[in-house]
Amino acid sequence: MDDKKNIIVGAGLVGSLLGLTLLRKGNRTTIYEARSDMRMSAKASGRSINLALSHRGIKALEMLGIKEQVLQYGIKMKSRIIHALNGDILVQDYGTREGEYINSISRKTLNEILMNELQKIQDDAIVFDTKLESVDSHQNEFVFSSKNGNRIVEKNCRVFGTDGSASNTRDYFLNQSGHLRFNFSQTYQNYGYKELTLPASPSGDFQISSEGLHIWPRGHFMMIALPNPDGSFTCTLFAPFYGLEGFDSLRSIEEVENYFTKYFPDVFTKFDDLAEQFFENPIGNLVTVKCSPWHHNDSVLLLGDAAHAIIPFYGQGMNCGFEDVYELNRLIDEKKNWVEIFAAFTDCRKSNSDAIADLAEDNFVEMRDKVGDPLFQKKRAFEVELEKRFSNYYSKYSLVTFRPDLPYSTAMKRGRRQDEILMNFCATYATPDLDHAYSLLQEEGLFG
Amino acid sequence: MDDKKNIIVGAGLVGSLLGLTLLRKGNRTTIYEARSDMRMSAKASGRSINLALSHRGIKALEMLGIKEQVLQYGIKMKSRIIHALNGDILVQDYGTREGEYINSISRKTLNEILMNELQKIQDDAIVFDTKLESVDSHQNEFVFSSKNGNRIVEKNCRVFGTDGSASNTRDYFLNQSGHLRFNFSQTYQNYGYKELTLPASPSGDFQISSEGLHIWPRGHFMMIALPNPDGSFTCTLFAPFYGLEGFDSLRSIEEVENYFTKYFPDVFTKFDDLAEQFFENPIGNLVTVKCSPWHHNDSVLLLGDAAHAIIPFYGQGMNCGFEDVYELNRLIDEKKNWVEIFAAFTDCRKSNSDAIADLAEDNFVEMRDKVGDPLFQKKRAFEVELEKRFSNYYSKYSLVTFRPDLPYSTAMKRGRRQDEILMNFCATYATPDLDHAYSLLQEEGLFG
Numbered sequence: 001m002d003d004k005k006n007i008i009v010g011a012g013l014v015g016s017l018l019g020l021t022l023l024r025k026g027n028r029t030t031i032y033e034a035r036s037d038m039r040m041s042a043k044a045s046g047r048s049i050n051l052a053l054s055h056r057g058i059k060a061l062e063m064l065g066i067k068e069q070v071l072q073y074g075i076k077m078k079s080r081i082i083h084a085l086n087g088d089i090l091v092q093d094y095g096t097r098e099g100e101y102i103n104s105i106s107r108k109t110l111n112e113i114l115m116n117e118l119q120k121i122q123d124d125a126i127v128f129d130t131k132l133e134s135v136d137s138h139q140n141e142f143v144f145s146s147k148n149g150n151r152i153v154e155k156n157c158r159v160f161g162t163d164g165s166a167s168n169t170r171d172y173f174l175n176q177s178g179h180l181r182f183n184f185s186q187t188y189q190n191y192g193y194k195e196l197t198l199p200a201s202p203s204g205d206f207q208i209s210s211e212g213l214h215i216w217p218r219g220h221f222m223m224i225a226l227p228n229p230d231g232s233f234t235c236t237l238f239a240p241f242y243g244l245e246g247f248d249s250l251r252s253i254e255e256v257e258n259y260f261t262k263y264f265p266d267v268f269t270k271f272d273d274l275a276e277q278f279f280e281n282p283i284g285n286l287v288t289v290k291c292s293p294w295h296h297n298d299s300v301l302l303l304g305d306a307a308h309a310i311i312p313f314y315g316q317g318m319n320c321g322f323e324d325v326y327e328l329n330r331l332i333d334e335k336k337n338w339v340e341i342f343a344a345f346t347d348c349r350k351s352n353s354d355a356i357a358d359l360a361e362d363n364f365v366e367m368r369d370k371v372g373d374p375l376f377q378k379k380r381a382f383e384v385e386l387e388k389r390f391s392n393y394y395s396k397y398s399l400v401t402f403r404p405d406l407p408y409s410t411a412m413k414r415g416r417r418q419d420e421i422l423m424n425f426c427a428t429y430a431t432p433d434l435d436h437a438y439s440l441l442q443e444e445g446l447f448g
Numbered sequence: 449m450d451d452k453k454n455i456i457v458g459a460g461l462v463g464s465l466l467g468l469t470l471l472r473k474g475n476r477t478t479i480y481e482a483r484s485d486m487r488m489s490a491k492a493s494g495r496s497i498n499l500a501l502s503h504r505g506i507k508a509l510e511m512l513g514i515k516e517q518v519l520q521y522g523i524k525m526k527s528r529i530i531h532a533l534n535g536d537i538l539v540q541d542y543g544t545r546e547g548e549y550i551n552s553i554s555r556k557t558l559n560e561i562l563m564n565e566l567q568k569i570q571d572d573a574i575v576f577d578t579k580l581e582s583v584d585s586h587q588n589e590f591v592f593s594s595k596n597g598n599r600i601v602e603k604n605c606r607v608f609g610t611d612g613s614a615s616n617t618r619d620y621f622l623n624q625s626g627h628l629r630f631n632f633s634q635t636y637q638n639y640g641y642k643e644l645t646l647p648a649s650p651s652g653d654f655q656i657s658s659e660g661l662h663i664w665p666r667g668h669f670m671m672i673a674l675p676n677p678d679g680s681f682t683c684t685l686f687a688p689f690y691g692l693e694g695f696d697s698l699r700s701i702e703e704v705e706n707y708f709t710k711y712f713p714d715v716f717t718k719f720d721d722l723a724e725q726f727f728e729n730p731i732g733n734l735v736t737v738k739c740s741p742w743h744h745n746d747s748v749l750l751l752g753d754a755a756h757a758i759i760p761f762y763g764q765g766m767n768c769g770f771e772d773v774y775e776l777n778r779l780i781d782e783k784k785n786w787v788e789i790f791a792a793f794t795d796c797r798k799s800n801s802d803a804i805a806d807l808a809e810d811n812f813v814e815m816r817d818k819v820g821d822p823l824f825q826k827k828r829a830f831e832v833e834l835e836k837r838f839s840n841y842y843s844k845y846s847l848v849t850f851r852p853d854l855p856y857s858t859a860m861k862r863g864r865r866q867d868e869i870l871m872n873f874c875a876t877y878a879t880p881d882l883d884h885a886y887s888l889l890q891e892e893g894l895f896g
């Protein structure tokens with residue numbers, strides 16, 4: 001359309017996927033990445049070690065022909081595996097249809113595949129160790145600086161900000177908030193998280209089932225675990241920073257060991273070096289970022305966490321970012337020029353990223369608290385039967401996770417209404433009837 | 449308590465009032481102000497020309513013994529004077545008790561009084577033409593630069609940020625958002641405003657009544673007017689940026705004149721140079737800023753618009769900022785050290801500034817739309833009778849405006865519940881009964 005150069009800020013998952021997409025379309029593209037090339041290091045980078053890749057993310061990989069290449073490294077998780085305090089285990093399948101599972105995948109592996117693929121097209125596309133230093137919104141000038149002291153000025157390019165929740169590209173908008181009427185919010189949870197590795201057994205096997213995502217719901221805090229290909233699990237403890245069972249109450253080896261003995265007794269003994277890891281690993285923040293507009297003319301566009309960081313409790317952060325790229329690709333094919341593409345992108349993605357942000361906050365409460373509640377469990381069991389009997393019924397989780405043909409906002413509205421109806425129904429009837437429930441849902445037109 | 453130096457960023461209304469307060473307490477204080485000394489210029493500075501000073505603001509002036517000195521420049525506004533499209537005028541008194549009026553006052557006059565008073569204590573307290581250039585949160589270093597090129601580094605001071613809605617002091621928090629878990633939002637209205645001067649008559653008299661705040665409610669847009677001591681009025685047109693009756697539809701002299709002829713016919717002919725002013729004066733933004741925490745240890749505290757900018761429709765922006773200073777003064781007297789003072793300040797003011805922010809958004813709808821509605825007018829007339837009969841009944845407006853003994857959050861909760869009860873009551877009964885309504889309100893304990 002024009003021969004402006006594309007600059008992508010950040011070669012994380014969304015930036016690399018976007019880079020591959022643009023390069024495949026024949027657009028000149030440079031990606032600046034603040035960190036070193038992760039392929040040169042055995043260490044995983046700062047953020048969460050593994051992720052749950054599901055249909056919306058897979059849709060984007062399929063578009064680029066790399067779905068199978070990626071999925072070979074994934075571990076299928078078919079269920080939530082819920083660990084009660086007394087050791088009881090409840091297995092809740094995510095879906096009832098063929099292919100309705102999510103995939104535990106290493107962030108590093110996935111990112112490396114994307115980097116390798118895009119460098120097949122343009123070997124020097126990624127410039128590592130080079131961070132966005134400053135933005136001059138009026139001059140439309142982006143200044144990058146490299147670790148070895150080089151200063152690169154990019155002017156009048158088309159800049160894509162995929163630099164995450166603490167995005168510097170966003171300064172383009174924040175520096176001229178009044179002029180652009182840039183709405184922005186960042187909201188921190190009073191909760192933090194800490195990752196802990198549950199090692200493989202000496203023989204290299206999984207110590208607990210690898211067929212699901214494990215949850216230890218404990219009311220106002222919880223732990224989850226996702227399997228890794230090497231037989232280990234990455235456990236993540238989510239807890240309040242302060243107060244009852246908060247991180248601030250865990251200051252000594254004894255306090256940590258007592259906490260795990262008390263709340264996670266079935267898994268505590270399977271760790272090698274729990275307390276050591278606990279004091280070595282940082283406590284991460286949980287932040288939600290919302291803003292708009294995401295674009296200015298055809299100069300700058302924010303995507304992924306830079307535009308809409310969400311908390312991780314629907315397993316949709318990366319999937320939503322990948323769907324951004326999928327939708328942007330569609331708009332590039334449909335629209336005549338970049339001004340239109342960027343405007344249409346904010347237009348179609350904003351309400352959907354707001355929806356998944358809200359769903360993720362709901363799900364935090366659900367995961368740490370409600371999954372242990374008898375009425376919730378009854379409703380969930382009933383819903384599974386409903387899905388099995390009626391192939392056109394999808395639970396809220398399935399609408400969000402396994403129906404990438406539906407926008408998040410539609411999935412949210414429909415899913416919330418379904419939940420309301422079924423919770424009431426299961427509270428009202430001791431032995432709820434499937435056909436009766438179906439007809440109630442049908443009256444509200446909740447299908448299709 | 450300690451001998452740290454106080455730095456105030458910004459010598460606007462709140463900064464100057466705070467400066468006076470700290471100096472009166474014998475604290476070493478320097479105020480940096482980006483602009484030139486307004487006393488050297490006849491021109492009013494950028495923001496709104498006049499303001500509605502009411503009881504919460506007056507309480508702070510009284511504390512400093514300058515209430516009378518300020519109020520001599522104020523013009524009493526006892527009522528909302530509502531102009532219907534057909535020329536009908538409805539006068540709604542703000543309150544029914546002695547002293548229940550608000551005061552139109554010039555921003556410049558008020559600011560100058562505060563500056564003069566504080567310079568009586570320390571002549572060199574205000575450093576003009578010197579703006580906050582950058583903040584190094586880790587070094588606790590604030591760098592100021594003056595117009596003539598001087599660079600001033602203030603280190604390990606106690607910094608008060610009173611630099612308004614676009615505060616640079618806030619960078620202290622934004623630069624370390626993750627560390628401080630700094631929640632922040634800025635939200636722009638799709639509405640802008642434009643100020644226009646309605647001149648005095650050739651003989652120097654007011655052309656419309658000076659005894660109230662004039663409103664021309666027109667559904668999705670409106671104009672208001674506040675009297676000035678020279679016989680003029682400052683009119684403010686609030687309208688959408690885009691769309692029906694929006695600013696973007698007013699591009700020619702003819703379009704502006706048609707608009708005013710159509711919507712503000714009773715005042716249109718009283719302007720001298722309406723179209724000229726219209727194209728000369730800028731369109732202002734309406735932004736709400738919320739954030740927390742406002743303090744970090746005893747190093748930095750945000751107050752006024754820097755902490756909680758609100759839209760102007762309750763006439764409480766300055767009053768709320770002045771109440772900040774009043775409350776801070778109280779906490780300085782009560783608490784042992786600055787860490788405690790700052791923490792207690794965020795604690796007691798945050799819920800109240802959130803409340804007035806929400807009330808201001810409600811009131812925008814009320815002023816531009818509801819004041820023209822027959823049921824609203826009936827309820828308001830009934831409420832006035834109720835206030836006259838029962839001296840312990842206060843309307844929501846009175847609770848917010850004339851009861852500085854009640855926190856904003858209490859005034860909001862009580863006022864909203866009263867409105868709900870009385871609107872229902874007036875919708876239900878053709879001739880509502882005062883005693884009956886009073887007993888309903890009494891049942892909910894809405895007094896005191």
